[in-house]
Amino acid sequence: MKAGKYDLNDTSIMNFDKQKQEIALSTHDLQVYYGNKHAFYDGNLQFERYKITALIGASGSGKSTFLRSLNRMNDDVATVTGEIMYRGIDINSKKINLYEMRKQIGMVFQRPNPFSKSIKENITFALKENGIKDKQKLDEIVEKSLRGAALWDEVKDDLNKSALALSGGQQQRLCIARAIAMGPDILLMDEPCSALDPISTLKVEETMHELKKKYTIIIVTHNMQQASRVSDYTAFFHMGHVIEYGKTKDIFTNPKIQATEDYVSGNFG
Amino acid sequence: MDPIREKILKPSKETRQDILGKTLSYASIFLIVAVVLAIFLFVASKGIATFTENKASLVEFLTGTEWNPGANGPNGKPLVGALPMILGSFGVTFLAALFATPFAIGTALYMTELSSKRSQKFMQSVIELLVGIPSVVYGFIGLTVVVPFVRDHFGGSGYGILSGSFVLFVMVLPTITSMTVDSLRAVPKYYKSASLALGATEWQTIYRVLLRAAMPGIMTAIVFGMARAFGEALAVQMVIGNATLLPESLLSPASTLTSVLTMGIGNTVMGTVSNNALWSLALILLLMSLVFNLAVRFISRKGKM
Numbered sequence: 001m002k003a004g005k006y007d008l009n010d011t012s013i014m015n016f017d018k019q020k021q022e023i024a025l026s027t028h029d030l031q032v033y034y035g036n037k038h039a040f041y042d043g044n045l046q047f048e049r050y051k052i053t054a055l056i057g058a059s060g061s062g063k064s065t066f067l068r069s070l071n072r073m074n075d076d077v078a079t080v081t082g083e084i085m086y087r088g089i090d091i092n093s094k095k096i097n098l099y100e101m102r103k104q105i106g107m108v109f110q111r112p113n114p115f116s117k118s119i120k121e122n123i124t125f126a127l128k129e130n131g132i133k134d135k136q137k138l139d140e141i142v143e144k145s146l147r148g149a150a151l152w153d154e155v156k157d158d159l160n161k162s163a164l165a166l167s168g169g170q171q172q173r174l175c176i177a178r179a180i181a182m183g184p185d186i187l188l189m190d191e192p193c194s195a196l197d198p199i200s201t202l203k204v205e206e207t208m209h210e211l212k213k214k215y216t217i218i219i220v221t222h223n224m225q226q227a228s229r230v231s232d233y234t235a236f237f238h239m240g241h242v243i244e245y246g247k248t249k250d251i252f253t254n255p256k257i258q259a260t261e262d263y264v265s266g267n268f269g
Numbered sequence: 270m271d272p273i274r275e276k277i278l279k280p281s282k283e284t285r286q287d288i289l290g291k292t293l294s295y296a297s298i299f300l301i302v303a304v305v306l307a308i309f310l311f312v313a314s315k316g317i318a319t320f321t322e323n324k325a326s327l328v329e330f331l332t333g334t335e336w337n338p339g340a341n342g343p344n345g346k347p348l349v350g351a352l353p354m355i356l357g358s359f360g361v362t363f364l365a366a367l368f369a370t371p372f373a374i375g376t377a378l379y380m381t382e383l384s385s386k387r388s389q390k391f392m393q394s395v396i397e398l399l400v401g402i403p404s405v406v407y408g409f410i411g412l413t414v415v416v417p418f419v420r421d422h423f424g425g426s427g428y429g430i431l432s433g434s435f436v437l438f439v440m441v442l443p444t445i446t447s448m449t450v451d452s453l454r455a456v457p458k459y460y461k462s463a464s465l466a467l468g469a470t471e472w473q474t475i476y477r478v479l480l481r482a483a484m485p486g487i488m489t490a491i492v493f494g495m496a497r498a499f500g501e502a503l504a505v506q507m508v509i510g511n512a513t514l515l516p517e518s519l520l521s522p523a524s525t526l527t528s529v530l531t532m533g534i535g536n537t538v539m540g541t542v543s544n545n546a547l548w549s550l551a552l553i554l555l556l557m558s559l560v561f562n563l564a565v566r567f568i569s570r571k572g573k574m
Contacts, residue, residue, distance in 0.1 A: 087274045099283045100276040185273070 006259040008239060013044065014246040022049040024186055024216040025070065025105075030082035030092075032065050032074065039065045040240045043082065047186075047233075052208060052217040054227035054248065057237030058268065063220045066237070067188050070218065071105040072098055086186075103130075106179035110191040112171030114163035114178070119155050122163045122174055123181045130182075141181050148214075149177035150207045169200020173207060180211065187211065189219040193226065205230050224264060228252045236260045309555065316552030319545040325349045330549060336513040336529070338546035349546045351526075353515045355553065358525040360430045360516070361505060362498040365437035366445075366491055373445035373494075374480075374487065380446075381453040382475060399443040408507030411436035416508055425520030428510030433525070436504050441494035448493060452486020453479060488568045496561035500554065502527035526550045 016023060023046045030043035040062040047053050055063040069080045072091070075098075084092040091101050114122050123142045124132075132138060142159065146152040151173040155166070163174055172192055179187060189208075193201040201223075208217060208230050221227050227234055228248055235245040236259070244251060244260040255261040262268045319325050319338075325347045333350020335342070342348045380392050415435045420427030456479050464474040480487070502525075510522025511532060530550055537544040 087271055087277070089274060089277055091277065096277050097279060097281055097284055100273075100279075100281060104273060104277070 006238065006243070008041075008241045008243070010257055010259075011242065012244045012246065012256040013242060014233070016046050016048060023047065024049040024086070025218075026085045027070070028083040028085065030066070030069065030080065030084065032062070032069055033079045033081075034077065038240065039078065040069070043242060045235060045242060045245060047216060047218055049216050050212055050214075051232040052212050052219060052230050053233040053235065054231035055218065055220045055235050055237060056222075056224060056227050057263070059222075060239075061237040062240040063235075063237040064190055065240075067190055067218060067220050068107075070186075070188055071102050071107055073107065103182050104184050105186045105188060106182055106184035108172070108175050108179050108187065108189045108192045111195050112168055112175055114166070114171050114174050116162065116164055118160045119163050119166070119174060120159040123178050126178070126182055145177040145181035146174075148180050148207075148211065149173040150203060150210065151177055167200070169196045169203060172196060172200065172204055176204070176207060176211075180215065184215065186216045186218065189217060191220050191222060194222060201226070224252075236263060238263070312548060312551050312555050315545060315548035317549075319347075319349060319542070319549045323347055323542045323545055325542075325546070331355070334515045338543040339541075347542045347546065349542075349549070351546075351550060351553070353513050354524050354526045354529050354550065357430060357433075357509065357516060357523040358499055358527070358557075360519075360523070361433040361437055361509070361525060362495050364430065364434035364519075365441055365498045366495045368434060368438040369442045369445055369494060370491055373442055373449055373490070376442075376446045377449035377453055378475060378479075380450050382471070382479070396443045396447055399439070400447075404440065404501060404504040405507075407436055407440055408504035411504060411508040419520070423520055425518070426510065426522060427520075428508060428522045429518075429520045430509065430516055430523050431519040432508040433505045433523075434519075436508055437498045437501060440501060440504060441498050444497050445490045445494040448490030449483070449487050452483040452490065455486065456482045485568050485571060489565050492561055492564050492568065496558055499557055499561070500527065502531045506531055526554050530554075 026046040027043045032040035057063045068074045083090045124138050231248045234248040234251040236243045244257045330349050334352050335348045335350045337348040415432050416427035419432045464478040506528035511524050512522035513524050516523035533547050
């Protein structure tokens with residue numbers, strides 16, 4: 001199929017060696033439709049465990065749509081067909097326990113969205129709902145997740161203050177802490193830094209580096225420097241297709257597809 | 270086996286809660302729909318009986334001016350001309366909306382754009398207070414203040430559509446005001462900033478930007494106010510004069526659908542022509558509230574574009 005300048009069938013998708021690399025999540029023939037509009041085509045991607053995978057592409061290229069499908073956040077707005085394999089289960093099936101799945105596959109959103117509760121309650125809210133009542137244990141998790149999100153030193157004396165009083169960057173790191181407090185396997189991040197200033201962005205990126213020791217991260221970003229800085233693998237999306245998927249170094253220095261080269265070098269269009 | 274895998278595959282307390290919650294909300298919806306349908310069917314079956322069983326003519330009902338359901342006219346059919354009441358109802362409704370809308374919009378603009386936080390709160394409670402006053406109190410004030418006022422300054426007996434409209438004006442004012450406030454508050458702040466940054470005056474911004482953006486909401490507010498006015502019975506009944514005659518002017522005694530209903534329903538026997546004719550009036554009221562409802566939906570859908 002040809003659309004505009006580029007042939008959308010001209011793709012280069014990396015495959016992993018299942019013997020050596022552990023696959024945390026993979027999609028098979030994933031298609032997303034908004035009503036009659038086909039928003040994402042033929043997604044066959046694998047995501048390696050304990051790595052950061054960046055999804056890049058222009059606005060409307062389907063990367064957020066794809067990401068939100070991975071933990072079924074698109075259930076009410078779109079039709080998603082195909083398989084999403086996680087621990088040998090197709091989590092795109094109607095029969096799975098959505099809530100247990102989302103405890104494993106957490107999400108951080110574009111805009112920081114803390115609840116209008118205290119910093120501490122933002123983190124303990126979901127834990128309490130899940131039956132963790134022991135105060136000491138809750139405090140431990142709060143500290144651990146805030147440290148994990150590199151926020152602990154900044155807020156340890158104000159845990160009972162409103163989360164809304166934090167700066168944007170702190171709020172976003174609180175949202176990351178909130179997500180990792182649930183002890184997930186995979187973190188999906190939808191442009192987590194687009195509403196943040198460069199310093200906050202840097203902090204969140206440092207946080208991600210720390211996090212990848214324990215979590216598999218898939219991040220959508222508009223910022224190509226960010227993709228090249230933080231990620232191990234990069235997928236380039238264009239008009240609902242994955243055009244190229246490979247090691248970040250290769251995508252940015254030696255892309256195989258013309259469209260990718262144009263996009264990363266800024267000659268896109 | 271992998272414990273996480275097992276968890277994902279098995280239903281949990283949460284999924285069971287989900288099913289329970291869904292069942293409960295479907296049950297409530299079903300109950301409410303059933304009640305509404307039952308009311309509609311009941312009123313409709315009673316209201317239509319006037320025309321099927323008692324052989325009154327529908328045209329005469331909508332255009333006739335003589336209301337005396339107990340007696341038969343020269344053509345042998347019951348006298349059920351409801352035009353005076355229909356006109357009365359629409360008259361007080363439109364006049365009340367006409368009087369109330371400018372005041373409501375003015376008050377709403379004051380509350381959202383001009384006043385301080387404190388007077389905003391004060392106005393809010395004044396408006397809430399107005400909603401809470403029982404309609405019999407409004408009617409009583411109407412009877413002792415509005416009726417003499419109209420008699421002295423406009424003439425006539427004081428009882429009539431004008432007095433009814435004045436009383437309804439106060440009654441629908443809070444409805445329209447508070448909904449207009451809501452729709453003005455829903456206008457994004459950056460509209461105002463954008464307009465002011467282009468050099469527009471406050472007045473230009475309010476008139477050309479804020480009110481335009483809030484227009485669907487304001488229209489909805491007016492229709493809601495009209496629906497309230499149309500359905501109000503007691504207060505209107507106390508000041509309108511209750512003559513089932515075609516009103517000659519705004520000052521001559523008239524009646525509305527609701528006032529005839531409240532006066533008559535206790536004094537007629539179920540199944541008689543007089544009783545069925547009242548149900549026909551109720552049917553009109555019900556259909557009109559349906560029309561108001563559809564109007565609101567139509568307006569708010571148009572505003573979404």
